[in-house]
Amino acid sequence: MQSEIEAVEIATDTVHLVDGTNLQYDLLVVATGATLRPEETDGLTGPGWNERVFTFYDLAGATALEQGLAAFEGGRLVVNVVDLPIKCPVAPLEFCFLADWYFHERNIRDRVELTYVTPLDAAFTKPVAASALAQLLDEKGVARVAEFNTGEVDGSGGRLISYDEREVPFDLAVVVPLHAGAPYVGRSPGLGDELDFIPTDERTLQSKVKPNVFAIGDAASIPASKAGSVTHFEGEVLEKNIVAFLEGRPLDASYDGHANCFIETGFDKALLIDFNYDTEPLPGRFPGRLGPMPLLAESRLNHLGKLMFQWFYWHTLLPGRDLPGIHAQMSMSGKRQP
Amino acid sequence: MPTETIAGTTVELNDEGFFEHPEQWTPEMAPELARREGIEELTPSHWQVIDFMRKEYFEKGTGPTVRVLGKTSGVSVKELYQLFPKGPAKVAAKIAGIPKPRGCI
Numbered sequence: 551m552q553s554e555i556e557a558v559e560i561a562t563d564t565v566h567l568v569d570g571t572n573l574q575y576d577l578l579v580v581a582t583g584a585t586l587r588p589e590e591t592d593g594l595t596g597p598g599w600n601e602r603v604f605t606f607y608d609l610a611g612a613t614a615l616e617q618g619l620a621a622f623e624g625g626r627l628v629v630n631v632v633d634l635p636i637k638c639p640v641a642p643l644e645f646c647f648l649a650d651w652y653f654h655e656r657n658i659r660d661r662v663e664l665t666y667v668t669p670l671d672a673a674f675t676k677p678v679a680a681s682a683l684a685q686l687l688d689e690k691g692v693a694r695v696a697e698f699n700t701g702e703v704d705g706s707g708g709r710l711i712s713y714d715e716r717e718v719p720f721d722l723a724v725v726v727p728l729h730a731g732a733p734y735v736g737r738s739p740g741l742g743d744e745l746d747f748i749p750t751d752e753r754t755l756q757s758k759v760k761p762n763v764f765a766i767g768d769a770a771s772i773p774a775s776k777a778g779s780v781t782h783f784e785g786e787v788l789e790k791n792i793v794a795f796l797e798g799r800p801l802d803a804s805y806d807g808h809a810n811c812f813i814e815t816g817f818d819k820a821l822l823i824d825f826n827y828d829t830e831p832l833p834g835r836f837p838g839r840l841g842p843m844p845l846l847a848e849s850r851l852n853h854l855g856k857l858m859f860q861w862f863y864w865h866t867l868l869p870g871r872d873l874p875g876i877h878a879q880m881s882m883s884g885k886r887q888p
Numbered sequence: 889m890p891t892e893t894i895a896g897t898t899v900e901l902n903d904e905g906f907f908e909h910p911e912q913w914t915p916e917m918a919p920e921l922a923r924r925e926g927i928e929e930l931t932p933s934h935w936q937v938i939d940f941m942r943k944e945y946f947e948k949g950t951g952p953t954v955r956v957l958g959k960t961s962g963v964s965v966k967e968l969y970q971l972f973p974k975g976p977a978k979v980a981a982k983i984a985g986i987p988k989p990r991g992c993i
């Protein structure tokens with residue numbers, strides 16, 4: 551069945567589709583992800599949108615940005631995260647690293663001023679990784695502006711303006727817009743929060759809005775990254791809990807917030823991070839203490855790992871097989887507190 | 889954990905100045921906490937935000953972010969910055985005696 555959802559009525563356990571069909575359910579899993587809301591920021595989709603103000607978070611934006619970058623001969627390039635949470639919290643940093651590499655390869659790096667503008671008070675949300683990533687930004691000559699809450703984007707004047715009236719000038723801006731859940735969540739009374747995400751128990755993935763509603767992936771409001779690896783690991787717990795709920799057994803509260811991701815840093819290198827609710831990304835080895843890949847450090851092997859992962863994604867993860875040595879629950883083996 | 893005396897009562901604050909135990913907070917402490925943040929006088933609009941922050945914290949386990957405040961507290965984001973110039977979510981959380989809003993991961 552393929553049809554857009556008009557709204558969900560949790561009071562009567564019904565999904566209303568736009569074609570007029572009503573579906574009754576015993577159990578509902580919300581897996582409708584996150585959407586971009588650029589119109590929530592004044593001026594963002596105004597003059598200059600997809601001309602000198604871009605986002606790479608959807609296909610149209612990414613292809614427009616590709617042309618924008620190809621035509622860019624130098625000046626101030628600003629990367630701005632409007633608000634959090636966003637899909638893949640490391641992607642904007644990755645973009646900075648790869649932009650540095652790209653302009654270096656084009657032999658115009660000395661003519662480009664790169665600036666990363668974030669609402670956070672550091673380069674990342676967790677302190678150990680924030681300091682490692684800040685150091686990498688410094689090494690690559692990327693300036694940082696922190697605690698900047700973007701209130702307005704002035705595309706024709708080339709300025710980001712914060713709510714507290716600071717300004718960052720740009721010639722080309724790459725903006726990550728506000729994220730929210732799927733719009734139908736907002737049309738469904740009691741289903742979502744202010745940003746249309748589903749309030750969800752972070753251990754069981756059962757929603758807090760009604761016991762027979764569960765959420766997985768970017769749609770869920772839990773304190774984990776909105777990332778593919780998170781959704782993958784959540785899947786194991788959710789599968790158990792769907793069966794447990796239908797059989798009237800207690801739920802498994804074992805999802806630990808496990809996330810793991812490569813961060814491409816250009817020049818054929820990458821970083822790897824592995825963390826959960828309780829353990830922030832730490833340095834060490836992966837997987838396990840004898841693992842070949844260094845954690846939270848640049849290496850060529852991590853970049854090769856990222857390339858190999860593409861094969862594993864299609865041929866191992868999607869057919870439902872496990873990756874050797876990587877489990878839903880994070881392992882402390884190989885990690886060390888600096 | 890550092891302890892401090894605010895409005896005559898000893899409370900525990902963390903390194904960044906946020907309350908460790910929100911239940912130690914009383915409304916009498918707010919004016920003194922506000923002065924430490926450079927806010928000389930708490931207006932009814934300030935109190936609207938402070939009360940909202942505490943209500944959200946006790947309901948949801950974390951204080952709201954600036955955007956959520958702007959959408960739900962009845963005070964616009966622009967106005968929030970006028971009330972708490974150094975960053976509404978953080979400063980209002982300090983004055984309201986709740987931990988730093990988690991906001992994001």
